Amino acid sequence: MYIHERENWTNFVWDNDKLSPVLASVRHLQGRLLGRMESLGFDFIERATLESLILEVVDTSRIEGEFINPELVRSSIARKLGIENADFVQTPRNIEGIVDVILDATQNFDKPLTEIRLLGWHHSLFQTGFSGYQQIDVAKYRSGGMKVVSGIFGREKIHFEAPSADRVPHEMEQFLNWLNSEKRLDLVLKSIIAHFWFVTIHPFDDGNGRIARAILDMWLAKSDNSKIRFYSLSNQIFKEHKHYNNIIEKAQKGTSDITLYLEWFLGCFERALMASEQNLEIILDKAHFWDKHKSTNINDRQRLVINYLYDNYGKEVGFLRTSTYAKLTKCSSDTALRDLQDLVAKEMLKAEDSGKKTNYIIISPKNIRIPKIADEKTSVSS
Structure with a gap:
């Protein structure tokens, strides 16, 4: 019943x-x-x-x-x-x-x-x-x-x-x-x-x-x-x-x-x-980040990826590699690398050497700890 x-x-x-x-x-x-x-x-x-x-x-x-x-x-x-x-x-x-x-x-x-x-x-x-x-x-x-x-x-x-x-x-x-x-x-x-x-x-x-x-x-x-x-x-x-x-x-x-x-x-x-x-x-932290960079000129791909990193904090991944950037933004590896290096130059991301590959991590205004989860576990949806 x-x-x-x-x-x-x-x-x-x-x-x-x-x-x-x-x-x-x-x-x-x-x-x-x-x-x-x-x-x-x-x-x-x-x-x-x-x-x-x-x-x-x-x-x-x-x-x-x-x-x-x-x-x-x-x-x-x-x-x-x-x-x-x-x-x-x-x-x-x-x-x-x-x-x-x-x-x-x-x-x-x-x-x-x-x-x-x-x-x-x-x-x-x-x-x-x-x-x-x-x-x-x-x-x-x-x-x-x-x-x-x-x-x-x-x-x-x-x-x-x-x-x-x-x-x-x-x-x-x-x-x-x-x-x-x-x-x-x-x-x-x-x-x-x-x-x-x-x-x-x-x-x-x-x-x-x-x-x-x-x-x-x-x-x-x-x-x-x-x-x-x-x-x-x-x-x-x-x-x-x-x-x-x-x-x-x-x-x-x-x-x-x-x-x-x-x-x-x-x-x-x-x-x-x-x-x-x-x-x-x-x-x-995200609000402070965008307030700090409100005059920084970036493209839509770069903005999407930074929001992705913040939105997936503690869920999937705390850093990006060039291959993941390319999948997320549907661009070539060369374009992904240029975009990421530009974000590093503008002090929005920092690059950390991880053996053969480079991890790109948000420079957190409030120094929150972004978890580092293996890149190969990242789920990229279309």
């Missing part, structure tokens, strides 16, 4: 004694980090918010198996937020759409989430009327059944079956009424419950996960009472996406006691906030 088949299934209950310690820790981390952000000054707040929003947009898409170009996301967000010196780059509709949704959720968090607004988000995600090669209902609730499945054709595994289509309008009306009127719950808890409630109704043909996480972002912004973004929960969820899928599936097959679901999600949020402390150091 799925949870939505139970009578009064949305009368959720949980064990406060189990949740209180981690909720208190989360609230403490939120306050500490937001206070630190607010002390940095407008320019750094703007840049840190930009970097956090880029992570959110890229990783909420990665959770669904869609890999989008962070540089295109950067250009789109910077342009829409009116950030100075934002380059105009033509971006695909799918990127513009998810950027619009995340920005509306986090920057207009103080407005009610109405059905019209929600349908607008769905239209932003699927402006062509298609999900891949399949035509879907856009800006309207689904008209058919919905199953979450995995596996190859003929041997699929059904993880969840959503409420029938005829139930969706009523279920969504109840959900939105609760979302906009319930005032007693802690807003962090409310955001996590809202995510589960929405994804269990699964009201659309596609995009339910991304919209559920946008709702989560919106109510977390309410809990901060700030448009400043200093963490990305989707980034942490992507790191733990197997656990994320499993805990949702387990809760959807359980009872109205959602303690385990809330406990896992609060823990995930706590880990996201702790990771953001390190991310903030990188963001600040």
